[in-house]
Amino acid sequence: MLKQCEGSHAVAEAVALCRPEVICAYPISPQTHIVEGLGEMVKAEDLKDCEFINVESEFAAMSVAIGSSAAGARTYTATASQGLLYMAEAVYNASGLGLPIVMTVANRAIGAPINIWNDHSDSLSQRDCGWIQLFAETNQEALDLHIQAFKLAEELSLPVMVCMDGFILTHAYERVDVPTQEQVDAYLPPYEPRQVLDVNEPVSIGAMVGPEAFMEVRYLAHAKQMQALELIPQLATEFEKVFGRDSGGLIHTYRAEDAETMVIAMGSVLGTIKDVVDEMRDAGHKIGVLGITTFRPFPLLAVAAALKHCKRFLVLEKSLAVGIGGIVATNVRMAVTGMGLKGYTVVAGLGGRAITMKSLTSLFEKAGRDELDLLTFLDLDWNAVNKQLDREKQTRRSGPAAEAMLRDLGTVASKIS
Amino acid sequence: MSLQPVKFYQTGTFTVGNRLLAPEDRSVQANMQRTNSLNSGHRACQGCGEALGARYAIDAAMNASNRQLIAANATGCLEVFSTPYPETSWQIPWIHSLFGNTAAVATGIAAAIKIKKQKGQGKDVRVVAQGGDGGTTDIGFGCLSGMFERNDDVLYICYDNGGYMNTGVQRSSATPPAARTATTMPLGPEPGNVFGQGKFVPAIAMAHEIPYVATATVADLRDLEYKVTKAMGMRGARYIHILVPCPLGWGTASQDTIRMARLAKETGVFPVFEAEYGEIKSALPIRRPLPVEDYLRPQKRYAHLFGKNPAVATIARIQALADKNIRKYGLLAKEGN
Amino acid sequence: MFQVRIHGRGGQGVVTAAEMLSIAAFEEGRHAQAFPSFGSERTGAPVVAFCRIADKEIRLREPIMNPDALIIQDPTLLHQVDVFAGLKKDGFILINTNKSFEELGLGDFVRDWHHDRLCTVAATDLSRKHVGRPMPNVPLLGGFAAVSGIIKLESVIMAINDKFSGKVAAGNIAGATEAYDIVRAEMEEARRKEAAHA
Numbered sequence: 001m002l003k004q005c006e007g008s009h010a011v012a013e014a015v016a017l018c019r020p021e022v023i024c025a026y027p028i029s030p031q032t033h034i035v036e037g038l039g040e041m042v043k044a045e046d047l048k049d050c051e052f053i054n055v056e057s058e059f060a061a062m063s064v065a066i067g068s069s070a071a072g073a074r075t076y077t078a079t080a081s082q083g084l085l086y087m088a089e090a091v092y093n094a095s096g097l098g099l100p101i102v103m104t105v106a107n108r109a110i111g112a113p114i115n116i117w118n119d120h121s122d123s124l125s126q127r128d129c130g131w132i133q134l135f136a137e138t139n140q141e142a143l144d145l146h147i148q149a150f151k152l153a154e155e156l157s158l159p160v161m162v163c164m165d166g167f168i169l170t171h172a173y174e175r176v177d178v179p180t181q182e183q184v185d186a187y188l189p190p191y192e193p194r195q196v197l198d199v200n201e202p203v204s205i206g207a208m209v210g211p212e213a214f215m216e217v218r219y220l221a222h223a224k225q226m227q228a229l230e231l232i233p234q235l236a237t238e239f240e241k242v243f244g245r246d247s248g249g250l251i252h253t254y255r256a257e258d259a260e261t262m263v264i265a266m267g268s269v270l271g272t273i274k275d276v277v278d279e280m281r282d283a284g285h286k287i288g289v290l291g292i293t294t295f296r297p298f299p300l301l302a303v304a305a306a307l308k309h310c311k312r313f314l315v316l317e318k319s320l321a322v323g324i325g326g327i328v329a330t331n332v333r334m335a336v337t338g339m340g341l342k343g344y345t346v347v348a349g350l351g352g353r354a355i356t357m358k359s360l361t362s363l364f365e366k367a368g369r370d371e372l373d374l375l376t377f378l379d380l381d382w383n384a385v386n387k388q389l390d391r392e393k394q395t396r397r398s399g400p401a402a403e404a405m406l407r408d409l410g411t412v413a414s415k416i417s
Numbered sequence: 418m419s420l421q422p423v424k425f426y427q428t429g430t431f432t433v434g435n436r437l438l439a440p441e442d443r444s445v446q447a448n449m450q451r452t453n454s455l456n457s458g459h460r461a462c463q464g465c466g467e468a469l470g471a472r473y474a475i476d477a478a479m480n481a482s483n484r485q486l487i488a489a490n491a492t493g494c495l496e497v498f499s500t501p502y503p504e505t506s507w508q509i510p511w512i513h514s515l516f517g518n519t520a521a522v523a524t525g526i527a528a529a530i531k532i533k534k535q536k537g538q539g540k541d542v543r544v545v546a547q548g549g550d551g552g553t554t555d556i557g558f559g560c561l562s563g564m565f566e567r568n569d570d571v572l573y574i575c576y577d578n579g580g581y582m583n584t585g586v587q588r589s590s591a592t593p594p595a596a597r598t599a600t601t602m603p604l605g606p607e608p609g610n611v612f613g614q615g616k617f618v619p620a621i622a623m624a625h626e627i628p629y630v631a632t633a634t635v636a637d638l639r640d641l642e643y644k645v646t647k648a649m650g651m652r653g654a655r656y657i658h659i660l661v662p663c664p665l666g667w668g669t670a671s672q673d674t675i676r677m678a679r680l681a682k683e684t685g686v687f688p689v690f691e692a693e694y695g696e697i698k699s700a701l702p703i704r705r706p707l708p709v710e711d712y713l714r715p716q717k718r719y720a721h722l723f724g725k726n727p728a729v730a731t732i733a734r735i736q737a738l739a740d741k742n743i744r745k746y747g748l749l750a751k752e753g754n
Numbered sequence: 755m756f757q758v759r760i761h762g763r764g765g766q767g768v769v770t771a772a773e774m775l776s777i778a779a780f781e782e783g784r785h786a787q788a789f790p791s792f793g794s795e796r797t798g799a800p801v802v803a804f805c806r807i808a809d810k811e812i813r814l815r816e817p818i819m820n821p822d823a824l825i826i827q828d829p830t831l832l833h834q835v836d837v838f839a840g841l842k843k844d845g846f847i848l849i850n851t852n853k854s855f856e857e858l859g860l861g862d863f864v865r866d867w868h869h870d871r872l873c874t875v876a877a878t879d880l881s882r883k884h885v886g887r888p889m890p891n892v893p894l895l896g897g898f899a900a901v902s903g904i905i906k907l908e909s910v911i912m913a914i915n916d917k918f919s920g921k922v923a924a925g926n927i928a929g930a931t932e933a934y935d936i937v938r939a940e941m942e943e944a945r946r947k948e949a950a951h952a
Contacts, residue, residue, distance in 0.1 A: 004780035006773075021532040022525065049536050051528040055521065056563030063518030063560060067489060067525025070512050073532055075525070093515050117792060168815055172789040173776045197487045197510035197526065199542055206490075206513035207500035271813030352792070356816045 001178050007139035007169040010176045011104060012037030014143040016047040017184040018102075018150045021073035021191075024053040024064040028083040029116045030166035031106040035078055058083035062090035062101075069099040070205060072196040074150065077101065080166055081108035081122045088126065095130030095221065097206060098195065100153035100160075102146065103131075107267070107318075108166040109351040113402040117352020118166040119318040120266065123295075124327045130221050132160040132228055133296040134248070135266040139164075139174045141293075144247035147179070148235050150188055155231060157194040158224050163295075165268040167352070179243055187242045225297035232294055250299035252291040253306050255281060259288030261368050262310045264303075264332055266292045269316065269348075269355055276360045285368060292328070303335040312342035314367045316360075316378075318349040325375045342370060348378035384408050445473070445480045445642050452479040452508055454486075459506040460498040464671025466661030466678065467495050467576040469635045471547065474574055474659065477642040479509065481649035482543040487530075489523040491548030491557060492516040494583040494663075495576060517556035519546045520564040523571040531570075543649060544570065550577040550591035554616045561618075565625035568653040572645075575618065575656070578663035586666040590616035593686070594738070595731050597718045598666075609721060609731075619658045619692075626695035627654040633689060634660040636679035640701060644691065660687045668717020680712040685739035688746040702750035706743065709736045755808040756904050757818045761837045762827030765797040767891035770917065771825065772803035774895055777916050778909035779807040787812040800835050807904060823902050826850060827877070827890050829858055844868055846902045848937070850890045852876040869944040873901045873937045880933055885925035896930030900937035907934050 003010070011034050015023075023042070025035040041047040051073075055061045061077045069075040079087065084105055094101055105123045109115040123133055132152065136142035142164040149160040164170060195205065209217055229250070236249040254274055256262060263273055270291045280287050290306045290313075292299070307313055313336070315329035324330070326345035333343060344367055349355045359379050366372050384405055392398045445451055454475040461468035479486050487510045490496045496513045499506045514522045523546035533539030546564075548557055553575040564571055580598050581587040588598040595609040622630040628651050633641040641659060648655040662669060662677040669677050681687035682701065686709060689701035710732060713719040722728040743749055758775060762768035769790045776786035784807055791802040804818040823846035824837060831837055832849075841847070844867055849855075851874050855864055864872050875897040877890035885892075892914060899907045907930070914926045 002780075004777045004786065022528045024525070024528075049532055051532050053524065053528055053567070055524075056566070057559055059518060060521040060524075060560050060563050063514060063521030064525035064528070066514050066518070067512070067522035067527075068529040069525070070522075071487065071526040071529035071533075073529035075529075089515055090518060097514070167792045168789065171792070172787060173773045174787055174812075175780055175785055197512060199485050199487065199510055199540075202508060202510040204500055204505035204507050204511045204513075207505060208497065208502050210502050213502070268815050272815045275814050354817050356819065357814070358819075 001180070002175060003178050004173060004175050006033060007142060007164065007172050007174065008033035008106075009037050010139050010143045010174075010178065011146060011164070011170075012041065013178050014146040015076055015102075015104075016041050017179060017181055018076075018147060018188055019074065019190075020047075020050055020076040022051045022053065022065070022068040022075045023077065024055050024061050024068070024075070025077050026055050026058045026061045026079070026083060028058070028080050030108060030118075030170045031078045031080050031083075031104060033170065034104055034106070058087040059090055062087040062094060062103075065101045065103075066090060066094050066097065066099055069094075069101050070097070070195075070197050072191070072193050072198075074154075074191040075101050076103070078104040078106065080106040081110050081116075084122045084126060085110060088129075091126055091131065092129045094159045098157045098221075098224075100150075100157055100191070102149045102153055102160050102162065104146070105161050105163045106166040106170045107163050115351040116166075118168050119350045119352065120163070120327075121319050121350075123161060123163045124319045126161070127296055127327070130158070130225075131296065132156075132158060132225065132294070134160065134162050134294055135292065136162065136164045136169065137252075137268060137270045137291060137293070139169055139172065140176050140245070141247050142169060143176055143178065144239065144243070144245060147184055147188060148239055148248045152228065152231060152235055154191050156224050156228055158221075158228070163267070168268045177245070183242055187239065228294075229297050229299060248293060250292075250294045250302045251306060252293060254289040254291070256288035256290065256306060256310075258286055258309075260286040260311045261364065262288050262290050262307055262313045263316060263364060264290045264292065264313055264328070265316045266295060266328060267318065269318065272355060272357060273316065273360060276357050276364065279357075280361065280364060285365070287364060287368070295328075295331075298331050298335070300335040303332060304339065307336055307339065307341060310341065312344065312367065312370065314344040314346060314364065314372070316346045316348055316355075320347050320350060344372045344374060344376065346372075346376045346378050353379065444639055445477045445646075446638070448480075451476045452484060454479050454507065454509050455499060456506045456508055458504065460501050461494070462663075462665055462671070464664040464674045465494070465498075466578060466635050466663060466674045467549070468498070469638075469674065470576050470641065470659045470661045471495055473635075473638050473641050474547075474645050474657070475509070475545065477645040478543070478545050478572065478649055481646045485540055485542040487511070487526055487542055487544055489514065489519050489526060489544070489546045491519040491552030493549040493552050494578075495547065495549065497583055516552050518560050519548045519552060519557055520571065520573055521560040522546070523573070524564050524567070524569040527570045544572070546571050546573045548573075548575060549582070550575060550579060551581045551589040553577075554591045554618050555589050558618075562621075562625070565622060565627050565654045565656070568627060570652050570654075572648050572655045572657065574645075575658045576661045577658055578661050578666060579615075580663070580666050582663045582666040591618070594735060595719065595722060595728075597721060609719075619656065622656040622658075623692045623695045623697075625654070627656065628652070628693060629655040630658075630692040631656075631690070632658045632660070632687070634678040634682050634687060635662070636675050636682060637689065637701060640689070666718065668720070669715055673715060677712070677715065680707065680715075683707045684709045684712045685743040685748055686712055686735070688742040688748055690746045690748075697746060700746050700748050703743065703748050704750045706749065709739050755806055755812065755814075756823070757821045758805045758807070758823045758825065758898075758904075759818045759821040760803045760805070760825040760827065761831050761835065762801055762891070763797075763831070764799045764801050766801075766827045767889050768801045768803045768827055771827070771891035771895060772805045774892070774910070774913040774917060775805045775898070775905070776807070777913040778895070778899075778905045779805075781909045781912045782905060784809055785812050791817055800831055821845060823898070823904070824848070825894055825898055827894060829853070832858060832860070838863070844871060846871045846898075847873070848894060848898050848901050849874045850877040850894055852879065869948060870941040871901065872944075873897060873940050875933045875936050875940075877929075877933060880929045884929035884932070885922060892926040893929040893933035896933035897937040900934045901941060907931065
């Protein structure tokens with residue numbers, strides 16, 4: 001059924017349709033509306049047979065999820081940014097134990113300095129923890145990915161993180177098509193655990209593993225993610241059959257057939273990029289888009305295939321690997337080793353900085369002329385940065401850097417973006 | 418014929434007591450059908466108080482729950498010695514997640530059980546969470562408090578040996594004042610915890626006004642079984658805190674574990690009591706209070722308090738704490754008892 | 755694509771206004787996207803919300819830099835925030851006030867504009883009258899339907915019923931309808947004046 005609603009609400013409806021048995025969460029912007037929405041549904045008995053638990057920290061949230069999933073219940077939680085970091089130990093524990101928990105991460109920057117706005121640093125900080133990571137481009141895809149996530153998690157016995165841009169998607173009102181319970185039931189069967197705490201067949205879960213077997217156990221985790229590379233497209237195909245939509249999968253391409261320049265990105269910024277690409281195509285540029293939906297496992301072959309015929313690629317990412325440059329870009333480069341492509345990394349939108357069509361157009365045109373540096377920080381205020389660097393050269397007690405920069409910027413309230 | 422009540426006192430074994438009791442009053446451990454939930458073959462040290470306490474506690478819990486029990490375990494001595502890769506000595510469904518989240522994991526298990534039961538897919542299975550003092554009073558404290566506050570249907574058992582023993586005897590917030598550990602040596606002019614009272618979690622548990630809080634020691638195993646059985650007869654958040662001497666960490670002889678626990682109780686250093694909804698209901702009485710020195714002297718971790726220049730003031734302060742416990746928890750046996 | 759930017763202060767329902775505008779467009783079978791410019795929420799602080807309306811899927815995510823229309827819920831913002839930044843020439847402006855554009859000091863700014871695109875309505879007063887609270891956002895939507903013609907009043911009413919119920923919904927509908935009529939009358943007056951001067 002078509003609805004005009006907030007992204008968080010769409011996700012809450014999708015999760016509810018998946019018949020979760022235990023939901024545990026701790027509030028953090030910008031995920032709060034999702035969990036509040038689910039709480040309301042439980043209270044109104046629209047979502048039945050579901051235990052909703054208010055926990056005292058994100059670490060507790062993931063821990064409750066671990067207990068619940070190990071005892072055989074379909075379990076869901078949501079977090080962002082600082083919360084994801086706070087639960088990091090438990091996040092690794094969940095994937096190490098092979099528990100099919102589904103978690104929404106409403107992507108938000110990580111402090112210090114504290115920042116509540118969108119970027120991908122939170123999810124990407126956990127890229128190697130063993131969870132599957134999916135990135136939604138629209139609220140519709142966010143809704144759809146949650147349904148696919150439960151099925152994927154339970155078939156592989158591996159937890160799945162569905163990432164959606166905080167505020168930009170979570171707090172945006174958009175049209176979405178909410179499936180029926182029948183459709184979801186047809187796609188997602190009840191949870192059949194591979195391992196479970198059962199009084200009739202007692203097992204010990206979580207024992208120490210020494211040097212004799214640790215490598216093998218860890219390899220199996222990797223092997224499972226390799227299986228996911230096969231399973232994810234299958235699940236997306238099945239999804240299209242039941243729900244009539246092309247959603248999910250490893251990657252999506254747009255106008256890529258004869259593209260000389262390929263722009264690569266994840267999440268909602270793909271929408272803006274596509275508008276720019278349409279305009280540039282009208283002006284004769286041979287430019288296309290590669291959207292990465294599945295970041296872990298990283299679809300090396302699919303990415304290489306998508307870039308096979310282009311001359312150059314530009315990775316536009318809302319993340320920064322401090323000390324080296326791009327995160328997504330580094331992963332992409334691994335896919336295109338030996339292909340002789342020129343590659344540009346652009347770090348943009350950190351902490352919610354707006355990414356505009358105007359800036360992207362100028363950026364892509366420069367890339368097309370191969371006039372870009374290998375690493376670019378989009379729309380960076382070099383003035384402010386250099387002033388601060390000077391300040392630090394002049395005095396030892398130069399004060400907190402962030403506060404000094406803010407003073408230079410002046411009042412923020414009067415700005416539009 | 419007049420009837421005279423006769424009381425039997427344990428002097429260290431169950432043998433005398435059990436034979437004279439009706440079968441239903443005998444200890445769980447005396448029963449040949451006991452589950453041996455923590456089976457033999459684990460790798461605990463000689464004289465480990467925790468192994469003793471855990472065996473009694475979990476068998477009692479299994480007995481009380483008709484063998485429908487799942488256990489969550491914190492990282493620590495118990496977890497390490499009970500599951501030496503690739504073996505496990507647990508005969509029950511058991512999960513070890515992390516160091517600081519055991520109470521939360523137990524909450525999750527309880528929630529899953531509740532829903533399964535509601536859906537007609539599962540039976541009434543109970544949940545026990547267990548951890549040492551480190552995993553309970555320090556790193557696990559937040560999750561513990563959360564579980565209490567929500568009154569989740571979990572029995573949390575803390576095995577308190579006063580330090581992080583598995584990693585080499587470092588101090589925890591439960592380490593008693595003046596005890597020497599590997600990390601309280603540099604503090605102050607003498608080794609031993611800078612004087613504080615340690616964090617007494619049973620009192621904090623009482624402040625949450627949960628249905629049941631009790632302390633116990635491995636010197637009164639009968640009492641321990643009774644308390645676990647009683648707790649299992651209740652619902653909601655319950656907490657049992659067991660003093661379990663560690664021969665290695667305390668510097669005591671491995672055959673003296675039970676004796677040390679008894680001394681802790683008889684000096685008032687460790688109060689043994691029960692509370693419900695934040696109010697003290699009963700205490701195990703001290704018949705003849707002993708001076709704290711009797712408890713401190715046998716332990717090498719207190720050796721620095723004695724010798725040529727005994728730390729008279731410190732010992733006096735420890736005595737004052739013990740006296741305060743006796744007053745506060747009503748530990749002295751009443752007249753005629 | 756039609757882009758609307760709504761300016762106001764925290765507590766005046768700016769974000770709800772954008773959401774309701776998007777619901778109204780949805781009810782007419784169109785695509786709409788509404789989102790706030792997220793600042794630290796504080797009652798009284800300047801807030802901006804955006805709404806895009808189009809006939810196909812809206813993919814663009816940037817803040818609205820070049821709006822086709824502005825709704826200004828609080829005239830005290832006029833000389834504090836650059837509310838007109840990027841506004842397209844001859845765009846629609848609706849201001850919550852009982853003053854005129856001249857009296858607000860905007861006379862010069864809108865000199866060459868089509869004056870039937872520049873309207874004011876005392877929305878806070880209307881809201882007090884019909885709902886008993888000084889919440890100008892809903893009456894402004896009624897006025898906006900009139901001045902821009904981009905959505906029908908009926909759709910605004912459907913959006914009101916989506917967000918509110920009972921007496922509050924009824925009061926809001928009355929407020930929006932009265933605002934609609936007031937603005938329509940303003941527009942006719944402006945057109946007559948222009949015709950007279952021509």
